[in-house]
Amino acid sequence: xxxxxxxxxxxxxxxxxxxxxxxxxxxxxxxxxxxxxxxxxxxxxxxxxxxxxxxxxxxxxxxxxxxxxxxxxxxxxxxxxxxxxxxxxxxxxxxxxxxxxxxxxxxxxxxxxxxxxxxxxxxxxxxxxxxxxxxxxxxxxxxxxxxxxxxxxxxxxxxxxxxxxxxxxxxxxxxxxxxxxxxxxxxxxxxxxxxxxxxxxxxxxxxxxxxxxxxxxxxxxxxxxxxxxxxxxxxxxxxxxxxxxxxxxxxxxxxxxxxxxxxxxxxxxxxxxxxxxxxxxxxxxxxxxxxxxxxxxxxxxxxxxxxxxxxxxxxxxxxxxxxxxxxxxxxxxxxxxxxxxxxxxxxxxxxxxxxxxxxxxxxxxxxxxxxxxxxxxxxxxxxxxxxxxxxxxxxxxxxxxxxxxxxxx
Ligand SMILES: Cc1ncc(COP(=O)(O)O)c(C=O)c1O
Numbered sequence: 138x139x140x141x142x143x144x145x146x147x148x149x150x151x152x153x154x155x156x157x158x159x160x161x162x163x164x165x166x167x168x169x170x171x172x173x174x175x176x177x178x179x180x181x182x183x184x185x186x187x188x189x190x191x192x193x194x195x196x197x198x199x200x201x202x203x204x205x206x207x208x209x210x211x212x213x214x215x216x217x218x219x220x221x222x223x224x225x226x227x228x229x230x231x232x233x234x235x236x237x238x239x240x241x242x243x244x245x246x247x248x249x250x251x252x253x254x255x256x257x258x259x260x261x262x263x264x265x266x267x268x269x270x271x272x273x274x275x276x277x278x279x280x281x282x283x284x285x286x287x288x289x290x291x292x293x294x295x296x297x298x299x300x301x302x303x304x305x306x307x308x309x310x311x312x313x314x315x316x317x318x319x320x321x322x323x324x325x326x327x328x329x330x331x332x333x334x335x336x337x338x339x340x341x342x343x344x345x346x347x348x349x350x351x352x353x354x355x356x357x358x359x360x361x362x363x364x365x366x367x368x369x370x371x372x373x374x375x376x377x378x379x380x381x382x383x384x385x386x387x388x389x390x391x392x393x394x395x396x397x398x399x400x401x402x403x404x405x406x407x408x409x410x411x412x413x414x415x416x417x418x419x420x421x422x423x424x425x426x427x428x429x430x431x432x433x434x435x436x437x438x439x440x441x442x443x444x445x446x447x448x449x450x451x452x453x454x455x456x457x458x459x460x461x462x463x464x465x466x467x468x469x470x471x472x473x474x475x476x477x478x479x480x481x482x483x484x485x486x487x488x489x490x491x492x493x494x495x496x497x498x499x500x501x502x503x504x505x506x507x508x509x510x511x512x513x514x515x516x517x518x519x520x521x522x523x524x525x526x527x528x529x530x531x532x533x534x535x536x537x538x539x540x541x542x543x544x545x546x
Contacts, residue, residue, distance in 0.1 A: 138416045138502060140170035146418055146462045148500060150526045155421060155460045158531060159498050162524060165422040165440035167509050168500075169534075170525040171207065173417035176362065178211045181374075181409060181434055184387035185186035188394050190405040191257075192237055193237050195372050196222040198410030199418070200507040201523055203534035204230035214257070216372070216408035220247040227254055237369060237406060239286060239336065241266075252281060258406075259367065260284040260334045264318055267325055273356050274327030284332030284369055285310055285318070289353040293338030293346045293373060298451050302337025302350065309335065312357055319361050332406070333358070336371025339411060342382055344390045347373075351397045358401055369406035370394065376415040378503050379456060411506040418505025420445050421460070424497045426478070433486070434472040436493055441475030442482040443515040445501060449481035457484060459491055467492050472500070477516050509535075519543050 140151050147154045158168065182192065193214040196205060200222055205215065206229040214235025226236055236256040238247075241263065248270055248391070250480070251259050261267045261283050263323050273279045278505035285289055288309030291302045301308045307393035322330065335350050347370070354368060375384060421442035429435075447453035457473055466489050473484040484501060512520055524531055 138173070139176070140173040140238065140417070141419060141500070141502070143462060148458055148460045148462070149418070150425075152529045153526050153531060155419075155500060156165065156498065158524065158526075159421060159423070159460065161429050162522065162533075163537070165186045165420060165438070165444055165496065165521050166537075167418055167504065167521065168504055169204065169414075169418040169523070169525045170319050171525050172329055173206065173505075174207055174414060175184060175211060177413045177417060178208060178213060181407075181412060182212075185391050185394065185405075185407070188398055188405050190394075193233055193235060193366075193369075193406055193408045193412030194413055194462075195408045196226055197510055199414045199508070200225055201534055202229055203525060203532075205231065205413065214304050215414075216410075220244075220250045223247070223250055223254065223256070233257070237284070237334070237337055237408070239334070239408075245273065246268065252277065254280065258282055258284045258367065258369070260286045260332070262286045264310070264314065267328065271325045271327045280327055280329050282331045283328045284367065285315055285330065285359070286334045286336070287315055287354070288346045289313060289350045291337050291346050291349045291353065293341050294343060295338045295373075295375075297450055299339040300337070301339075302335065302346070312353065315357065316361065319363065321516070330363070330365070332365055332367035332403075333363075334369030334371065334406070336408060337373060339373050339525075340375040341373040342375040342385060344393070346387045347385070347390055348393055351393055355400060357399065365401070365403050366404050368397070368401060368403045369408065372408040372410050372412070374409050374412040376411055376503060376506075378453070385403050398404055408475065413431050413506075415506035416503050418508060419458075419500040419502055420504040420508060421498060421500050424495050426497065427493065427495055430472075433472050434467065436471050436473045438473055438475050438484070438499070440501070440521070441477035441516070442479060443477055443513050443518050444521050445484070445504060446511040446513075447482050449479070450511070454485060455504065456502040457487070458500045459493065459500055460500055463491050465492040466490070474483040477518075512540075514538075514543060517543065
């Protein structure tokens with residue numbers, strides 16, 4: 138998180154002390170760095186300069202309208218997985234001609250929205266979906282640009298809950314089934330097959346699974362002698378949640394993709410989510426209470442699993458950074474937990490952590506992706522606010538949900 142660092146003993150977001158932000162904004166809140174998002178996007182673009190891909194930000198990673206707008210202004214398109222994300226991307230000013238729509242369960246209403254807005258591609262994930270889109274297209278007397286999402290049966294070597302490219306996963310169409318569909322493509326006369334797409338998983342830290350996937354794609358393109366305009370290679374690029382993780386070598390991967398592009402003569406689409414926003418955000422929370430358990434001390438935060446699901450959902454481990462640092466250490470083990478009435482509402486266990494007091498603030502690191510977008514009203518808690526910093530300027534980009542509006546249904 139290069140844009141978040143200590144200046145003396147105080148933790149800063151860009152040029153502002155987080156302590157100062159907490160004095161004016163009630164915790165918990167998400168805090169993003171605008172310059173980090175810009176850097177991430179430009180880094181990604183630079184890494185694949187020769188490939189010149191269409192970069193469709195996976196809106197599920199963070200669908201805050203201001204963040205979509207910021208990425209849109211930088212030139213990003215969007216990968217969306219619902220009608221809501223599609224409408225948000227368009228509202229954020231993203232060109233529909235750079236929007237791709239993935240997902241195994243698109244409804245008729247969502248397909249109609251995609252057609253109405255003339256998006257770049259609907260990535261079909263089953264034969265039934267192809268039949269439905271074809272039927273809608275016929276009714277509307279239109280030819281619809283589509284891609285087929287393949288399940289390449291490649292192990293992305295990531296956490297099992299974020300693996301999407303193995304045969305046992307629900308995503309995409311098997312190679313065998315796609316052969317059948319393609320041989321009988323006249324059954325889908327109202328669809329124009331413009332692309333093949335893949336997305337094998339998330340938080341991927343090796344270029345090997347990507348390499349295998351390119352091999353699978355090349356084989357099927359050659360076997361079927363299929364002429365396509367685009368190949369959508371999905372997202373999945375991992376980030377450093379801790380110092381142990383080694384990121385994939387973009388230079389190597391870019392070379393492989395460039396070679397693949399030359400062989401297939403297709404334009405390349407990427408769908409990065411986490412890589413563009415993961416390290417751009419923190420979740421700032423207050424120590425509400427401290428209580429002694431049998432073998433450890435519980436640090437009870439005012440943020441819960443409803444605000445930040447990743448530890449409960451994926452056993453994700455995030456660093457937790459004191460907003461004001463001191464050398465005073467806790468002797469035993471502490472565990473950060475939240476207020477939600479679930480045992481899984483916890484954020485991490487640490488030994489020899491610095492001494493904390495009730496009322497102190499901490500920042501859960503690398504919370505910019507799949508943080509806010511996964512949050513919920515569980516336990517009838519309002520969605521928390523989101524702020525963004527640009528140098529010294531702070532802007533609220535989502536107000537905390539009004540509790541009294543929330544209780545009406
Ligand atoms: C189809 C698709 N594309 C892109 C992504 C983005 O993945 P990541 O955030 O790991 O880049 C996802 C995430 O699940 C996805 O399902």
